[in-house]
Amino acid sequence: MLPLTLHHLLWRMLTVHPTSEVVTVTGPANDLRSTRCTYEQLAWRMEALAHGLRDEIELGPDDTVTVLDWNDQQHLELLLAVPLTGAKVNSINLRLGGETLSHLARNPRPKAVVVSSDLFDHPAVGSAIQALVEEMRSTGVITVAITPPGGRPTAPDTISYESLIQANLGRRWEEVLEDENAPAFIFHTSGTTGLPKSYEVTHRAAVLHCLSQATVEATGLSSRDRVLPLAPFFHVNGWGLPLTAALTGASLVLSGGDLNPARIAKVMQQENVTVAAAVPTVWFDVCAAIERGEATRPSALREVLTGGSPLPESVWKSIRSTLGAGVATAWGMTETMACSTYERERPHERAGKPIPLVELDLQETVASTAGLDTPPGRLRVRGPFVIGNTTEPGAWFTTGDIATIDEDGSLTLRDRENDLIKSGGEWIAPAEIEQHLCTHPDVVAAAVIPVSHPKWIERPRAFVVLHREPEFGELIEEALTAHLAHAFPRWWLPDQIVIVDELPITAVGKLDKRSLRKIAESQKEKV
Structure with missing residues (x-):
């Protein structure tokens, strides 16, 4: 053999x-x-x-x-x-x-x-x-x-x-x-x-x-x-x-x-690229470069693969309208050799179904997040190339994610367990807030982190990147808070929404929440 x-x-x-x-x-x-x-x-x-x-x-x-x-x-x-x-x-x-x-x-x-x-x-x-x-x-x-x-x-x-x-x-x-x-x-x-x-x-x-x-x-x-x-x-x-x-x-x-965005767009056009893969921030920049006239729309591109961080709805729509391509978002970890699920119908909302040979499971239940009928659980995964599991054959690897799995087998990530915010004894899921902020037409990207609070122990603070500069006197923070209030209970709403030019990212393009927490703590005395 x-x-x-x-x-x-x-x-x-x-x-x-x-x-x-x-x-x-x-x-x-x-x-x-x-x-x-x-x-x-x-x-x-x-x-x-x-x-x-x-x-x-x-x-x-x-x-x-x-x-x-x-x-x-x-x-x-x-x-x-x-x-x-x-x-x-x-x-x-x-x-x-x-x-x-x-x-x-x-x-x-x-x-x-x-x-x-x-x-x-x-x-x-x-x-x-x-x-x-x-x-x-x-x-x-x-x-x-x-x-x-x-x-x-x-x-x-x-x-x-x-x-x-x-x-x-x-x-x-x-x-x-x-x-x-x-x-x-x-x-x-x-x-x-x-x-x-x-x-x-x-x-x-x-x-x-x-x-x-x-x-x-x-x-x-x-x-x-x-x-x-x-x-x-x-x-x-x-x-x-x-x-x-x-x-x-x-x-x-x-x-x-x-990774100059105009260069990427020109490479795709010159070489008749049909499929391209990158983190969402790259695709936001490429779409913006084309919209500014710095490059032409790649004519052969049929699909964009993206992952590494959640896909904002605004970026999903930009890829479809500006690049004219379908979008597939993938979820995975180094421990699962990346891209363990794919989602093409609702890539800005779900992580999708597992690829062949990968099995998913929810262990236990955790505190229910807002608007969910079924409490989410701790995500586990196994398969012949799940390298994070070094124990006995067939054992599950716990990813550290809080997730739900639909009746059709589609995975939705709710948050990282370590990122959950416990405020006054109640759990808040930052990823849910981030995802809803990104449905606002002015928002490009968002991150929500916990900051210490003398009474509630922890409270959420949001950092938001906008498509445009707010106009003089525009109450954009109030508008974003009102946008969230339609979807979440009052105690989930961030105490502060900070408008920033960009969010810190790691060396592989993922959101760097550790750096964001340090920034927030350093600003605590100023807020």
Whole structure:
């Protein structure tokens, strides 16, 4: 029996979908440049890279390769070539702070670090990446540099990434990894509630996740699609889309780390993208850029995939009207390998139905939230690629979410259990308030957090981003409070609604409520 390993994805790229392509787009919005590689060529390069890594640095089972790169062809090649050798890929979030970046990159201790030399000149992360690579080199970690034509020259003791491939082109990788439970990747959580947690992902889990994501209930991708994954590869392999594309034959368009909204829109138009994936804030910015005339509406786009944070109703409507595309929102966690449910009918309200092989369950009941006939419960999930569950087979993983499940099996997230506000002994669900605020036509995004109160212990405070600047004398806070009063009891209403230009987000685009709480506490004396 053939084990479930990632080698099968290379086989499909080489023999089933050889003419599909990977397009890497570089340059600013006014000077986009594309390089192309067919799946057949890509599979040959991956096998050559696997040979080079094994022969040149003796990479093998139990080894780790740390990767410092944006979404590009080389990063994709590493996602499949490294596991062929029995080693695992540890892609690191480039936007993290120095100590966290260093900790994740060095644990477990890597055999090699692969770094794009372009990162050294990056205005935001360049100095941190440079210091990290020097630190790793000083401790004996082998450095492999991805250097584009005309790029920064590498240090004398650095191995050229491209030389590993060119020296081995034409050599087939005939070996079959016998253990499908061997680790292939290390995934890290986004660290929204503390230091990031890390999990190993096996070949078997990765392949089963691909098969599930390829179904019509999930991404529904096919070889006719051209996919732009804007979720970074260093976060759950870009929501699993690169590997799902390899399985289904969907072509990939990779645009690096520049998320300039006009640039994204122009990439979608130039490369005839049919499906694109990003967090809601990215889609708000892209729609706004098109509405301002900075780019044209992408003509081939059929669907936008979004997740990572709730989808405001205003953003959902903008995607449909401005981009002319359908919207699918997905819910998932690093511990479930992302995108465990999909919703297309009401993506601004529900998280949707579980994808094949994922099972959901509600454990116990918690205090009922406003307007709900059935008390919600604590969400649990299980499946063959739920990596957060390290106990006995078949055990449930508790997500920390408060949720309800409809009669048709659709999931609705009510809140994170740790985010619930207990005011005067009564529970308040911030996510419910946030969602209703976003139904107001002037609201782009909203966040509700608890602030300490001398009498009620905790009270809700809302931070709101508007579509427009309030007019002089306009009582927008009062209008938003009245909007909420139609849906919630009086004691649920925020004591204060603060209008802000933007909400703080984490390095992977999620709302950063920890930072918001710090801001609120620092303002407490001023309010």
